[in-house]
Amino acid sequence: MAEEEKDAPVFHLQRVYLKDLSVEIPHAPEVFLDNTQPKLSFEIDSFDSELKDEMVEVGVKCTITCKLGDKTGFLVEAKEAGIFEIKNVSQEQKTLLKGITCPNIVYPYLRANLADILQRASFPPVHLTEINWEIFYQQKQEKINGASGNNNKNDQNPQVNGEVGSSN
Numbered sequence: 001m002a003e004e005e006k007d008a009p010v011f012h013l014q015r016v017y018l019k020d021l022s023v024e025i026p027h028a029p030e031v032f033l034d035n036t037q038p039k040l041s042f043e044i045d046s047f048d049s050e051l052k053d054e055m056v057e058v059g060v061k062c063t064i065t066c067k068l069g070d071k072t073g074f075l076v077e078a079k080e081a082g083i084f085e086i087k088n089v090s091q092e093q094k095t096l097l098k099g100i101t102c103p104n105i106v107y108p109y110l111r112a113n114l115a116d117i118l119q120r121a122s123f124p125p126v127h128l129t130e131i132n133w134e135i136f137y138q139q140k141q142e143k144i145n146g147a148s149g150n151n152n153k154n155d156q157n158p159q160v161n162g163e164v165g166s167s168n
Helices: 002-006 091-120 133-150
Strands: 010-024 038-050 055-068 071-087 160-165
Touching (some): 010 091
Antiparallel strands (some): 010 071
């Protein structure tokens, strides 16, 4: 019985943490008096790195840019990450855990931190939409596989991009 437990698949979240956060408001305080319709753009991507003792860091990074005409209202960049123990699984399963399951666990923390920091910076909170990480992972793999055929280094690290005009 002990031998079976020793070889059993293991997937444990050890810790979630805010790895990096930057808030820039280059035109403060003027932006708080500007009534121009804001335009938000988003870039979201995931990342991972192997640590020691079958641990892995997996994170999600996001950049939100708010434009007011030709001025930048704010620029927020954040990385939220988690440390996961993943062992006794196939490489394929580990890749799927790192690409789908782990970002799905970390992303809600990133969303909450971004909404909070923007509100604390005196802006309305921005609530990022839910992401289907399975589809995100599949699209990322398609871009990577497509990029390997044309050797375009700019496509090697695909991201989800989006723009939204705010209706305040």
